[in-house]
Amino acid sequence: MDFRCGYVSILGRPNVGKSTLLNKLVGQKISIVSPKPQTTRNIVTGILNQKDLQVIFLDTPGIHKSKNSLDRYMEKSIQKSLEGIDLILYMLDGTKRFFQEDIDEIKAFCAGETPVVILVSKIDDTTFEKLYPELAKLNSIQNVQEIIPFSSFNGKNLDVIKETIKKFMPISPAMYPTDTVTDVSERFIASEIIREKALWLLQQEIPHGIAVEIEKFEQKDKITKISATIYCEKDNHKKIIIGNAGSTLKKIGEESRKDIERMLNQKVFLELWVKVKERWRDSDILSSNLGYDKRDIG
Ligand SMILES: Nc1nc2c(ncn2[C@@H]2O[C@H](COP(=O)(O)OP(=O)(O)OP(=O)(O)O)[C@@H](O)[C@H]2O)c(=O)[nH]1
Ligand SMILES: [Mg+2]
Secondary structure (H helix, E strand, C coil), rough: CCEEEEEEEECCCCCCHHHHHHHHHHHHHCCCCCCCCCCCCCCCCEEEEEECCEEEEECCCCCCCCCHHHHHHHHHHHHHCCCCCCCEEEEEEEECCCCCCHHHHHHHHHCCCCEEEEECCCCCHHHHHHHHHHHHHHCCCCCEEEEEECCCCCCCHHHHHHHHHHHCCEECCCCCCCCCEEECCHHHHHHHHHHHHHHCEEEEEEEECEEEEEEEEECCCCCCEEEEEECHHHHHHHHHHHHHHHHHHHHHHHHHHCCCCCCCCEEEEEEEEECCCCCHHCCHHHHCCCCCEEEEEE
């Protein structure tokens, strides 16, 4: 049987469930997830390996209107993710109404050369009666290959998604060793895990102004020693992140450590610091120091 290998870009508005699906398809946590929009900031690559197939997924930051330097970086990384792509998965949130703006955007992608499949997410959390009129809005889109309602939570139609993707993958040898699940480093995933825990634990209090920098990542035989700093934009945010007698920071540390230990399959010693860097999202230099580097994406 011919081996197939290709690239798939996952696009859509913030918070529709892109990273959750990527983790599901790959079978491992590669990209962090939170109930807040704009969780993903970089392109994250996840690789699905099967006997006769390798799919390289690019999880992108949600598409939204640009504001600051970080937003512009995220937008550029979406454009970058479309170069050399064999299939676009455009995701809509099945629990929300579909807006004309979204439909126009899908039409624009469908007018291009790359085939487009529409995925409608979170159908575990809606009813057919509510979903049906929204799906009907997609009728006006031409050139769309498939429309697949699915749920990452209960697994509905994940097999259909995989089968559909396979049809669009070109005959080609694997691009990566077939036991790899990502091309991002463990060090990067560790920083993202810490950011994820902070986003979940700080839910309402802190907007998106946090970033995580790993200062030390030392893997020894029995233990990995990690030292990381959480950057926030304001002094009062720092107090909230630290919490009463350090309780919030401790919780972020404990939960992050467990996830990182699971990823590395090893004991982890994690040290966390909190620092204020005002308006880091407006500064190219600070953004790039914190891992959002424009030079990476040209
Ligand atoms: N009910 C339900 N919720 C889901 C499902 N998939 C994801 N979610 C939730 O939707 C929220 C957003 O998920 P993400 O995977 O971070 O979404 P995203 O599209 O990657 O978001 P950005 O990175 O911000 O663009 C989280 O709270 C998820 O738990 C699903 O299948 N069903
Ligand atoms: Mg995401």
